[in-house]
Amino acid sequence: HDERLFRHPVDKDRVDRSELMPGGVLCSDQKEGLTRLWRPVIPGMVIPLKMNQGGRDVIEVHVLKCFHSVPTCGYLLAERRKRVRPDLVLEDKKATEENVKAAKRRGEEVSIQVSVPVLAFLLDTTTEVLEYDVKQSDLIYSCPIIMIECSYLERDMESEARTRKHVVWTELQPYIVHSITEAQLEGRNPNTWILIHFSLRYKEREIIKFFENLRSLGRRLPPQDRPPNIVLWLDSGLKKLWYEGPIPSDHMALPSTRN
Numbered sequence: 001h002d003e004r005l006f007r008h009p010v011d012k013d014r015v016d017r018s019e020l021m022p023g024g025v026l027c028s029d030q031k032e033g034l035t036r037l038w039r040p041v042i043p044g045m046v047i048p049l050k051m052n053q054g055g056r057d058v059i060e061v062h063v064l065k066c067f068h069s070v071p072t073c074g075y076l077l078a079e080r081r082k083r084v085r086p087d088l089v090l091e092d093k094k095a096t097e098e099n100v101k102a103a104k105r106r107g108e109e110v111s112i113q114v115s116v117p118v119l120a121f122l123l124d125t126t127t128e129v130l131e132y133d134v135k136q137s138d139l140i141y142s143c144p145i146i147m148i149e150c151s152y153l154e155r156d157m158e159s160e161a162r163t164r165k166h167v168v169w170t171e172l173q174p175y176i177v178h179s180i181t182e183a184q185l186e187g188r189n190p191n192t193w194i195l196i197h198f199s200l201r202y203k204e205r206e207i208i209k210f211f212e213n214l215r216s217l218g219r220r221l222p223p224q225d226r227p228p229n230i231v232l233w234l235d236s237g238l239k240k241l242w243y244e245g246p247i248p249s250d251h252m253a254l255p256s257t258r259n
Helices: 093-105 134-141 155-164 169-186 204-212
Strands: 025-028 036-038 046-050 057-065 073-084 111-122 145-149 192-196 230-234 237-243
Touching (some): 057 111, 155 169
Parallel strands (some): 145 192
Antiparallel strands (some): 025 036, 046 057, 057 073
8 A cells, every 4th residue: 555645744733633544535626526535544444433522432443354356445333332340240230339339449440441343334345354364254243233245146146256256145145144053052133134235137026035035044034023134225125034043054164264
């Protein structure tokens, strides 16, 4: 990358603070509104966003490495929250409260700041984004909502998807199956996968029918009192789908970094 784009302006006092941030506008044609130069981001960056008048950082943007025919990044939003120090937490709630009070009397800080993933946004990319490395993979899977492209559906489209560096359902399916299985074993709600960026070769009714007839995710269920497993992001609106869970299959390969 060009180091000049990351260099701060000489006179920092004459520019808005946001211009110094990754993703900020370096310069723009205010009269015409046509030309803008944005400060770039690279995978691995964590960018704090100030979301209130008090100026506290409450949202983090994690830049993720995606895989496409041109350089591209994904983004993960996480909330900064305060939690009680783990060493003060006991199984009994009352005992925990006493621990916290005692720590306060000693003048100790009783809370720590944690980053809680909320949403991952992944495109344009291949499924390699889900197994690039363990750190990125774990970060993505820790999100309750994962928004990812699903350009193609059929196995016959795998070659074209790989050539064009997009996602085909048959290659994405094992990751979703594995995430549902892990959630079942851990007794928690599964990730919700929002599928977007469908190829224009498909009509909406064809996309809906394809996912309603899936067998790999188990029997399709009526709306449940839990987040849906899959949401189809269509021009006509959102289609939410619930499944009872994947049927074990010896021939279904699991993502390499998630074994």
